[in-house]
Amino acid sequence: xxxxxxxxxxxxxxxxxxxxxxxxxxxxxxxxxxxxxxxxxxxxxxxxxxxxxxxxxxxxxxxxxxxxxxxxxxxxxxxxxxxxxxxxxxxxxxxxxxxxxxxxxxxxxxxxxxxxxxxxxxxxxxxxxxxxxxxxxxxxxxxxxxxxxxxxxxxxxxxxxxxxxxxxxxxxxxxxxxxxxxxxxxxxxxxxxxxxxxxxxxxxxxxxxxxxxxxxxxxxxxxxxxxxxxxxxxxxxxxxxxxxxxxxxxxxxxxxxxxxxxxxxxxxxxxxxxxxxxxxxxxxxxxxxxxxxxxxxxxxxxxxxxxxxxxxxxxxxxxxxxxxxxxxxxxxxxxxxxxx
Numbered sequence: 001x002x003x004x005x006x007x008x009x010x011x012x013x014x015x016x017x018x019x020x021x022x023x024x025x026x027x028x029x030x031x032x033x034x035x036x037x038x039x040x041x042x043x044x045x046x047x048x049x050x051x052x053x054x055x056x057x058x059x060x061x062x063x064x065x066x067x068x069x070x071x072x073x074x075x076x077x078x079x080x081x082x083x084x085x086x087x088x089x090x091x092x093x094x095x096x097x098x099x100x101x102x103x104x105x106x107x108x109x110x111x112x113x114x115x116x117x118x119x120x121x122x123x124x125x126x127x128x129x130x131x132x133x134x135x136x137x138x139x140x141x142x143x144x145x146x147x148x149x150x151x152x153x154x155x156x157x158x159x160x161x162x163x164x165x166x167x168x169x170x171x172x173x174x175x176x177x178x179x180x181x182x183x184x185x186x187x188x189x190x191x192x193x194x195x196x197x198x199x200x201x202x203x204x205x206x207x208x209x210x211x212x213x214x215x216x217x218x219x220x221x222x223x224x225x226x227x228x229x230x231x232x233x234x235x236x237x238x239x240x241x242x243x244x245x246x247x248x249x250x251x252x253x254x255x256x257x258x259x260x261x262x263x264x265x266x267x268x269x270x271x272x273x274x275x276x277x278x279x280x281x282x283x284x285x286x287x288x289x290x291x292x293x294x295x296x297x298x299x300x301x302x303x304x305x306x307x308x309x310x311x312x313x314x315x316x317x318x319x320x321x322x323x324x325x326x327x328x329x330x331x332x333x334x335x336x337x338x339x340x
Contacts, residue, residue, distance in 0.1 A: 004176045006039070006164050009128040013216035015092045016059040018076060022221045024240035026053045031239050033211060033226050039130060041165035043178065043213060045224065048170055050245030055080055057221070062089055070115060071101050096125045101140065104206075104231065114153050114187070116140035121157055121185075130179055133160040142189045142204070155187030155206075167213050167223060171288060171323060171334055172243050175215055175223065183210045204232045244294065244325075246332055259326060265338040269315035273298075273324065280304050281329040285312070287337070288323045295322070314339050 028049045036043055062074035065087060071077075074089040087103040098120035104112050121138035135158045142153040163180040187206040208229040212222035219242065227238045259275040273285065285298040298312050312324075314337075322337045 004040070004166075006130050007177045007179045007214070007216050009124065009126065009161075009179065009181075009214060009216050011092065011094065011097070011126045014124060014126070014214075014220055015097055016076060016078070016220050018059060018061045020059040020220070022057045022219075022242070024055050024057065024242060025050050025245050026055060027051075027239035027241055027245055029237045029239055031226075036165070037163040037180070039164060041163055042168060043163070043165060043180065044168045046168050046170055048224075048239075048241065048245055050241070050247060052247050055240065067103055067113065070113065074100055090123065091120065094126075097123050099123050099138075112142065112144040114140055114142050118152075121155070122159075123157075124159065128159075128161060128181075130161050130164040133158070133162075135159075151189045151191075153187055153189045155185065157183065157185045159183050167215075169224070169241065169243055170246050171325060173321065173323075175218070177217070178213050178215045178223065181212050181214060181222075183212070184208075185210075206231050244288065259333055259335065261324065261335055261337055264336075265340045266314050267340070269313060269339075271312050271314065271337065273310040273312055273326070274308070275326070275328075276307050277303060277305050277328065282327075283308075283329075284325075284327040285310065286325045286327075287312075287314075287317070288325060289320070298324070 028051065031045070031048050034043045034045060057078060057080050059076055059078050062068050062071055062077045065077055067087065068074075071089040073091050075092050076090050077087055078090070079087050086105060088099055089101045091098050091100050099116065100120045101113065101115040101117075104114070116138050118139040119137060122134070122136040125134060135156060137154070137156050139152065139154040141150050143150040160182045161179055162182055165178060167175040167178040169175070185208045189204045191203055208227065210225060210227045212225040214222055221242070223243070224241045225239070227240075229236050229238075259273070261271050261273055264271055280302060282301070283303050284300045286294055287296040287298055289295050295317060299310050317339050319339050322339060324335045324337050326333050326335070
């Protein structure tokens, strides 16, 4: 029997190591956030769609970065797609991980640095369970090469685990024992007084809301995240998933098109994929494991009109439940495949 239980976030299953990476698939920013809260609920994201694009988060040694001297106590730095203009410097402890500073590229300001040397931001506390919540104040110095003077920056973060349950995503099997964590951050710099020669730089607000779904036993990183950020009036929305997504606008295969897998479960490491095409079409056949990772590209090419059969050799795959994703000229269907 599968034990479905409330998950717990700990230092061991949350804090990444130097050299770790995480690939994310970018979802449609019009996706609707499922605000289900409570115990043992269902987070339904079966309608989530993507753009066919991805991004990678890198966890790197702070000493290898250009600003390492400004953050001597940092233990891990993360960045997206190795963007030197956007770095977050973290320091981890037994009971928490803290952000001690960030390097940002801010609209209308350019390169900027915020050092939380007065009071770091507690990014996550350990252990963290459903129903837990805390708020933390942080402060430091805001500076930019374009500004001759520095300013004090103060902020608050509130982190809440308001739900746990089952996460439903397209393509892959449902994921149980997932915890939802909501992080709300608000930062504001002081006014920088440049009078009488230049106009004052008014307080710069930096705000963010991040709703993330974690299964600590599966990954140290969120399986799915909705991130809304606003930096000095420049708003961005980012929805990312660890698992592949159907493309925006892709239709499912019409029900009158028959697609079959036989035998299923497989026999002698083989199964036959059979289908009929009304017209010649580009066909892509991909196999995913139960957590949505691509494990095999079974076929990619153009096939003729009429009946088609593809022999799928599964000898390289272990026994278990898999999913075959069949894309016929941007019409998609997914079939469950059991490998003996």
